Amino acid sequence: MQGGSIIIPNKRLRKKNGISLIEITHHTKVKKIKVFIIMKAESIFLRFSLILSAILLTLSCAKKNSSSSESSDNFTVSEIAQTSGSDGLSGSFVVPENSISFLLSVFLDNNNSVVFKSLTDPDGIDILSYSSTPNLYLDASGSSGSSVTKYGYANVLIPQSPSFSAKTGKWTFTAYNNDRVKLALRKGVIPLEATIEVQPFITGTTWSAENILDALTILSDIYLENGVKITINNTITITEGEYSSVSPTFTNTTTSALVKQGSSDAVNIFFIEDYSGIGSGILGNAAGMPGSMGEVNSWNGVLVSLSAHASGTVVDAQLLGETAAHEMGHQLGLFHTTEKGGNVFDILSDTPECTISSLDNDSNGILTAEECDLFGGDNLMFWTSWSSTSRSSGKKQDKLSSFQQYVIKHSPIAK
Numbered sequence: 001m002q003g004g005s006i007i008i009p010n011k012r013l014r015k016k017n018g019i020s021l022i023e024i025t026h027h028t029k030v031k032k033i034k035v036f037i038i039m040k041a042e043s044i045f046l047r048f049s050l051i052l053s054a055i056l057l058t059l060s061c062a063k064k065n066s067s068s069s070e071s072s073d074n075f076t077v078s079e080i081a082q083t084s085g086s087d088g089l090s091g092s093f094v095v096p097e098n099s100i101s102f103l104l105s106v107f108l109d110n111n112n113s114v115v116f117k118s119l120t121d122p123d124g125i126d127i128l129s130y131s132s133t134p135n136l137y138l139d140a141s142g143s144s145g146s147s148v149t150k151y152g153y154a155n156v157l158i159p160q161s162p163s164f165s166a167k168t169g170k171w172t173f174t175a176y177n178n179d180r181v182k183l184a185l186r187k188g189v190i191p192l193e194a195t196i197e198v199q200p201f202i203t204g205t206t207w208s209a210e211n212i213l214d215a216l217t218i219l220s221d222i223y224l225e226n227g228v229k230i231t232i233n234n235t236i237t238i239t240e241g242e243y244s245s246v247s248p249t250f251t252n253t254t255t256s257a258l259v260k261q262g263s264s265d266a267v268n269i270f271f272i273e274d275y276s277g278i279g280s281g282i283l284g285n286a287a288g289m290p291g292s293m294g295e296v297n298s299w300n301g302v303l304v305s306l307s308a309h310a311s312g313t314v315v316d317a318q319l320l321g322e323t324a325a326h327e328m329g330h331q332l333g334l335f336h337t338t339e340k341g342g343n344v345f346d347i348l349s350d351t352p353e354c355t356i357s358s359l360d361n362d363s364n365g366i367l368t369a370e371e372c373d374l375f376g377g378d379n380l381m382f383w384t385s386w387s388s389t390s391r392s393s394g395k396k397q398d399k400l401s402s403f404q405q406y407v408i409k410h411s412p413i414a415k
Ligand SMILES: [Zn+2]
Pocket: 034, 035, 036, 037, 326, 330, 336, 383
């Protein structure tokens, strides 16, 4: 993040069989997490803070005015007019009947931190207030209580769990300084099997579209087994040298220019040759939990490193597919089911929780997928991958709970 300082309440590092995860977590509540980067490295400590910077998502504040949209029948993106008052900026929008979901995003073009102060539903409940039940105070990046990065961009997704819904009626918000607030709204009827479009990109000259075919099939199969059909567009190859290796920071100029080549209505997956500089070795990272949806900007996509999944000229298709599917899960609003320390979990009540108190067999303070074998180690959103030994024996991470599926199926960009 470009110049801004990053405040990370808690960071942890974990590594296992060569694969480490850098996590940034919140403590405060037993349900919230953030995930980020899966790193393959041994000496991460040194690079840690750098990498963190590089990794975080982003948000900021923006402000402003209104007007309108693009869309397909049941999906619209519009800018919401804001008025300036003693309490900062404020605005409102009406959620029509039959609405399924929405993503309210706030932008700040100088990439400083940006968040909402409140978001009040038609029943008068400020869902960003800690005192409301339920609330997203600690969980939405667009809330001041969340430790997720908010540089240049932040948002609130409804529903981020079945406890929330896109209630019909007038919603109002107040926000700190920003450049614009946008609403991506989906209405209609939820099909039994939701469909989400994926747009793959590949950068560099080492690998070609053929090298990611199997991984894309694995990604597609993982979602299909969980009730979500994936439509995969033809892979777009980006040959310009500057995009071969990019920073994991979405506000980085080059990374931003790359992600802006994405499609507005798809989950854009950028299979880069590698991350640049200190980011080298990271498996993948998403622009947010969720990231942006419905428009072209710096946060509408995820990055996945090919070199981090390769051994010589061979790509580990299963792990690559799982990483891409995992980052896509973040991009659509899913958190880790269980964090590394085994004391922070996602906000979904039906996801398996692996607790440090009873399952840390080696008492090292870190929960591995193996230790959580019967408690979510096989969930797509578990905080770290299986060890290479387990993967060799056929262990996979491809499960999503009913509520995780609920969030994905209700996604504003699902159809
Ligand atoms: Zn993750």
